[in-house]
Amino acid sequence: MQADEITEVIKSYMQCDDIDLQALVLHGEWGSGKTYYCENDLKTALNKMDIKICRVSLFGVSNYEEALNRVIASCLPLSEKAVGGICAAISALVKNAIKAGSSMLNNKIEDLGIQFSLKPDLLLPLLDTKNALVIFDDCERSSFAHDDRTFLGFVNNMVENHGWHVMLVRNKPLSFEDENSVEKAIMSQILFEPDLQTLYQGLVKPRLQFPEHIDFDIDDAIIDGIKGSAINVRALSRSIPTINYVLSTSVLVDKTVKSSGRAQALSNFISYAVRASAGNTPKKPDTSNKAVNMIDNSEFIEYENYLLISKALAPLTEGGNVSPNAIEHSFKEYVIAENPESAADLEAQDIENQWFALPWLEDDQVKLLANQLELLLTEGRYSQGWFYKIIRIALNLIDLGFWDESFREKLLESLRLAANRDPKCNADKLRQERAMANDFYGMNADQIMDELISSVEKEESERALNRISLELSDVDGDTGNTLSDLFKEAIQSGYSRTILNVPAEYVAASIYEGTAASQMSLHSFFNRDIKKYSDSQSLTEAIEWLRSIDDRLVKIGFNSRMGQLRTECIRNDFKEAIEELDERAHHVSADSDTDI
Incomplete structure (x- = not known):
């Protein structure tokens, strides 16, 4: 039952006659929100009927007296009948004892000059339970409640002989077949089914900090995530700080990733x-049964997805606090892994799909398609893999007269913007794509790609020069270390040509002034990394650069005996590198002659 239906059943129960009164059982999965329901929805509804809730946790309770003491300590009102004589005195004492705590109930009362021990049974006639619902919660966590016959005898006594209204809250229902005392003590058993909307609106949403300008239904995404967790209210409450961290991540509002992908990633996270x-994280699946795994690989997928974020969430499994930075990093990695294509790439795919149907399109449909492409060009967020395809469609629109010649420059400007935004795009990769196209898209498309490559190369050179000017200062003993790091990074990132921007005189001076470690660092680069030089168009320039450095070293000499030894090693590196690059340059030249 949902919360509203359960409340109506309990309200009817509270109006039952004492003669045929029995207890209720509310059961549902651990952490499903039963206690939250009792303390919030149910309490509010019964307060309107002037009915008090006395919720008692039986966690750790092992006997009758402990259970009864907890009921008394929960501050049930005393009956108005408890007046006069010793009852009035005991009533006053009980009120004070209740306010002070249940531990005082068994202390000897000496202020009256009477020596006796106050037993909980003596207080039962003094408690006003007519307008109260006594809820025994956490029954599964009590050894007393596990003994069904003893515990249900206690419940039946309270209901039948003292007129209590009682509800037991458990994770599983009682069995009428296994224990006949259940039938005598229990009137009805109600399955608690959590209301996600109510739970979200009451417990979760007021504690969340939402991002601005979100472009998907964030409430639905969060609710779907809660639903996927099997709904454990205590765990959900502990998770709210983590949820707030993920709501503050930049990737959640990154429109380069499609909104539906971000929403699904948020739900999963x-x-x-x-x-x-x-403490219920996905476990590594069993790989022994290959046939089953081939048919159903859902466990593998779930486990692989969880691995992306497991380190960030690991503290939660031990009741610890997560790191906001770890959440930011892992959630971004997770979103990108789940959404390898950007929203712009998906838009480009849609445009291409429509373009394939060009012969069946009317003019107004082509105009709509042209407007869609123009918006894509304006934003410039598509990846390098779409450059040639977009060039082809744009040129076709110009040829068909839907765009004028001015769109060529708009197209090139958009390509520059997209190349700058795509972290995987560089001049070397564009040249590789240009070579692979091999005139497939036509001469006009190749010309635009050539212009783009030249523009990207120029920007890369300018960035490299700016960086070098910032990082290089006067030559000292450690300058060689800085240079070798810059050179290696340039080679590894595909910007080989940029190392030629460092003057030969500067490199030679770094070798001459360098410490042993600095010279050995440069020796390592020129011995191995320089041979990975990837810009085939500037091989001749690279050879001349190496020769210039070598010439400078001959002129300036060396400043120590060991320095002489290391310098000669580096000069030998130059010789080997020049021979290898020269051979590659000849091959490039021969290939070009063959193409002609």
Whole structure:
């Protein structure tokens, strides 16, 4: 039952006659929100009927007296009948004892000059339970409540002989077949089914900090995540700080990733976070049964997805606090892994799909398609893999007269913007793509690509020069270390040509002035890394650069005996590198002659 239906059943129960009164059982999965429901929805509804809730946790309770003491300590009102004589005195004492705590109930009362021990049974006639619902919660966590016959006898006594209204809250229902005392003590058993909307609106949403300008239904995404976690309210409550961290991540509002992908990633992340807080994380699947795994690989997929964020969520499994930085990093990695294509790439795919149907399109449909492409060009967020395809469609629109010649410059400007935004795009990769196209897209498309490559090369050179000017200062003993790091990074990132921007005189001076470690660092680069020089168009320039450095070293000499030894090693590196690069340059030249 949902919360509203359960409340109506309990309200009817509270109006039952004492003669046929029995207890209720509310059961549902651990952490499903039963206690939250009792303390919030149910309490509010019964307060309107002037009915008090006395909720008692039986966690750790092992006997009858402990259970009864907890009921008394929960501050049930005293009956108005408890007046006069010794009852009035005991009533006053009980009120004070209740306010002070249940531990005082068994202390000897000496202020009256009477020596006796106050037993909980003596207080039962003094408690006003007519307008109260006594809820025994956490029954599964009590050894007393585990003994069904003893515990239900206690419940039946309270209901039948003292007129209590009682509800037991458990994770599983009682069995009428296994224990006949259940039938005598229990009137009805109600399955608690959590209301996600109510739970979200009441417990979760007021504690969340939402990002501005979100472009998907964030409430639905969070609710889906809670639903996917099997709904453990305590774990959900512990997870709220983590959920707030993920709501503050930059990738959540990154429109280069499609909104539906970000929404699904958020749902999955919240589900994993709540499960981690409950200690119920995905386990590594069994790989022994290959046939089953080939048919159903859902466990593998779930486990692989969780691995991306497991380190960030690991503290939750032990009740610890997560790191906001770890959440930012892992959630970004997770979103990108789940959404390898950007929203712009998906838009480009849609445009291409429509373009394939060009012969069947009317003019107004082509105009709509042209407007769609123009918006894509303006934003410039598509990846390098779409450059040639977009060039082809744009040129076709110009040829068909839907765009004028001015769009060529707009197209080139958009390509520059997209190349700058795509972290994987560089001049070397564009040249490789240009070579692979091999005139497939036509001469006009190749010309635009050539212009783009030249523009990207120029920007890369300018960035390299700016960086070098910032990082290089006067030559000292450690300058060689800085240079070798810059050179290696340039080679590894595909910007080989940029190392030629460092003057030969500067490199030679760095070798001459360098410490042993600095010279050996440069020796390592020129011995191995320089041979990975990847810009085939500037091989001749690279050879001349190496020769210039060598000439400078001959002129300036060396400043120590060991320095002489290391300098000669570096000069030998130059010789080997020049021979290898020269051979590659001849091959490039021969290939060009063959193409002609």
